[in-house]
Amino acid sequence: MAARKTTRASPIEERAPKIIERLSAAYPDAHVALEFSNALECLVATILSAQCTDERVNMVTKDLFAKYRTPQDYLRVPESELAADIRPTGFFNQKTKSIRGACARIVEAYRGTVPDTMEDILTLPGVARKTANIVLGNAYDVVEGVAVDTHVRRLANRLGFSDQKDPDKIERDLMNAIPKERWFDFTYVLIDHGRNICVARVPRCEDCPVSDLCPSSLV
Numbered sequence: 001m002a003a004r005k006t007t008r009a010s011p012i013e014e015r016a017p018k019i020i021e022r023l024s025a026a027y028p029d030a031h032v033a034l035e036f037s038n039a040l041e042c043l044v045a046t047i048l049s050a051q052c053t054d055e056r057v058n059m060v061t062k063d064l065f066a067k068y069r070t071p072q073d074y075l076r077v078p079e080s081e082l083a084a085d086i087r088p089t090g091f092f093n094q095k096t097k098s099i100r101g102a103c104a105r106i107v108e109a110y111r112g113t114v115p116d117t118m119e120d121i122l123t124l125p126g127v128a129r130k131t132a133n134i135v136l137g138n139a140y141d142v143v144e145g146v147a148v149d150t151h152v153r154r155l156a157n158r159l160g161f162s163d164q165k166d167p168d169k170i171e172r173d174l175m176n177a178i179p180k181e182r183w184f185d186f187t188y189v190l191i192d193h194g195r196n197i198c199v200a201r202v203p204r205c206e207d208c209p210v211s212d213l214c215p216s217s218l219v
Contacts, residue, residue, distance in 0.1 A: 008215045012160050015213045016177045019159060022209045023189050030188035032138050034058065039114035039139035040106075041065050043124075044074075046131045047098050052089040060088050071103035071112050098126025118144040129168060133187075143184045146174045151194030152187060158198060158216040 006014050024030075033054040034045040041061070048057045064085055068074050074082060083096040102124040106114055114135065115121045121132045133147035146152065148167040152174075156162045162173035178186055197204045205211050205218040 006213065008160075008213055008217060010213075012177055015160070019210045019213055020178065020182060020186060020189075022213075023193055024182075024186065026209050027189045027192040030185065030192045032134065032188060033191075034134075035061065036065070036138075039116075039135060040071060042135050042139045043102060043114055043127070043131070044068075044099055046134045047095055047102070047126055048086060048089045050095070051091055057089055060086060071106045074099055074103040075107070095126075101125030102127060114139065116140040116142055118142075129171060137184045137187075143180070146171050146178065146183050147187045148174070149191065150200075151191045151198075154200060155190045155194050155198055158203070158214060159210070160215045 006018055008015070034042070034049060035058045036042040036045050044064070045057055045061050048060065067085070068082075079096055079100065082100065083092045086092050086095055086099075089095065105124050106112060109123070110120065115124075116136065116139075118129075118132055118136065121127055121135060122129070127135075129145060130147045130149055133143075133145050136142040136144060137147070148156070148171045153165075153167060153170055156170050156174055157164075161177050162170045164170045164173060175183065193208075194200075197208050203216075203218065205214070208214065208217070211217045211219055
């Protein structure tokens, strides 16, 4: 008896392995696009990336990271000065508060070092699970979950990994559908696919390697 063909109508348990395999082959070099050299820089860059392109963040942090090298550096300058330095990333007043709040907590509670556990890093102001997953995975090789940014959220819904809207619930569904050893790298595969093919407005379904497995496909 021939095996049943996996289609876009198949349960996610059947589709997920094929989706993971095909997209991983399409983006073999997927990795974080933010540029940083240590955990603090990774944290700041990730905070700045909210509602901003990674390219613009990298332009800003090139000078920012030369000026601010420690958590204390972000606290020494007037708040208005830091806000001016990060202004091109947008929402700069809120991001300034998040960066300074996180740095104050790092200095007070963690001796000036960005914490390397999910429990501790989530105590930093302005840090939710997305930021925590990005920092832990990239700076410390600690993988506790899947970083759900706007691209991952969109693809999780379109591909049928999750029907949730809340990032934490989407993350839980992705963690159930994706093998743990792939949580970290497949995050960036999804992000690359979201930037290149499965874009927000009009996805290029005709060019998608998993179109036949996608319940949202337009072709």
